[in-house]
Amino acid sequence: EPEVTQTPSHQVTQMGQEVILRCVPISNHLYFYWYRQILGQKVEFLVSFYNNEISEKSEIFDDQFSVERPDGSNFTLKIRSTKLEDSAMYFCASTGRGSGNTIYFGEGSWLTVV
Amino acid sequence: GIQVEQSPPDLILQEGANSTLRCNFSDSVNNLQWFHQNPWGQLINLFYIPSGTKQNGRLSATTVATERYSLLYISSSQTTDSGVYFCAPTGAGSYQLTFGKGTKLSVIP
Numbered sequence: 001e002p003e004v005t006q007t008p009s010h011q012v013t014q015m016g017q018e019v020i021l022r023c024v025p026i027s028n029h030l031y032f033y034w035y036r037q038i039l040g041q042k043v044e045f046l047v048s049f050y051n052n053e054i055s056e057k058s059e060i061f062d063d064q065f066s067v068e069r070p071d072g073s074n075f076t077l078k079i080r081s082t083k084l085e086d087s088a089m090y091f092c093a094s095t096g097r098g099s100g101n102t103i104y105f106g107e108g109s110w111l112t113v114v
Numbered sequence: 115g116i117q118v119e120q121s122p123p124d125l126i127l128q129e130g131a132n133s134t135l136r137c138n139f140s141d142s143v144n145n146l147q148w149f150h151q152n153p154w155g156q157l158i159n160l161f162y163i164p165s166g167t168k169q170n171g172r173l174s175a176t177t178v179a180t181e182r183y184s185l186l187y188i189s190s191s192q193t194t195d196s197g198v199y200f201c202a203p204t205g206a207g208s209y210q211l212t213f214g215k216g217t218k219l220s221v222i223p
Contacts, residue, residue: 031209033209033210033211035211035213037155041215042200042213042214042215042216043157043200043202043211043213044213045210045211045212048209048210050209055209056208056209056210058210089155091157101145101162102147102159102162103145103147103211104159105149105156105157105159107155107156108155108156108157110155
């Protein structure tokens with residue numbers, strides 16, 4: 001079964017550093033997402049991306065966050081200046097047909113900011 | 115945005131028992147998915163079920179969209195069923211899944 005792949009699986013970074021989390025969505029999918037989950041809490045939506053632009057974003061997704069699809073396969077989340085509260089599991093997801101179809105999640109990238 | 119409530123928040127079962135997890139949501143939906151988050155943090159798709167009933171082995175799910183709830187049934191539970199079960203609908207016109215707080219299931223031998 002095709003899957004969403006994410007790298008790195010775990011990253012530790014100093015507060016204030018930039019972090020890039022990478023994702024390879026399922027190859028024929030068109031809609032891409034980032035979600036995050038702070039330890040012990042529920043999964044929260046960050047951003048959705050379609051046709052090379054952001055289609056929706058949450059209040060969490062402020063100016064320190066950005067997303068990019070630099071080529072035909074990768075989808076990245078950049079955090080410009082990390083804060084302690086950015087420590088969380090970050091999930092990438094993709095779907096073929098937007099909100100009306102199954103959304104598939106990657107295994108997550110665990111980010112620890114120290 | 116859409117509000118999602120899951121119950122119960124915690125559930126302890128003896129291996130072999132059956133259970134029903136409930137998800138209530140506040141608005142009409144055009145997508146609803148159930149996930150199992152395993153102890154390693156992975157989110158495993160269980161069902162895509164905006165309406166109707168589906169079955170997959172020991173698991174089944176029913177969504178009654180007009181009454182704004184969904185149910186996940188687990189029969190003959192096994193220790194590997196332990197983890198957190200999340201319900202996540204998408205509101206009409208939106209692309210984002212809104213997750214509930216989950217039901218933490220512990221199946222003991």
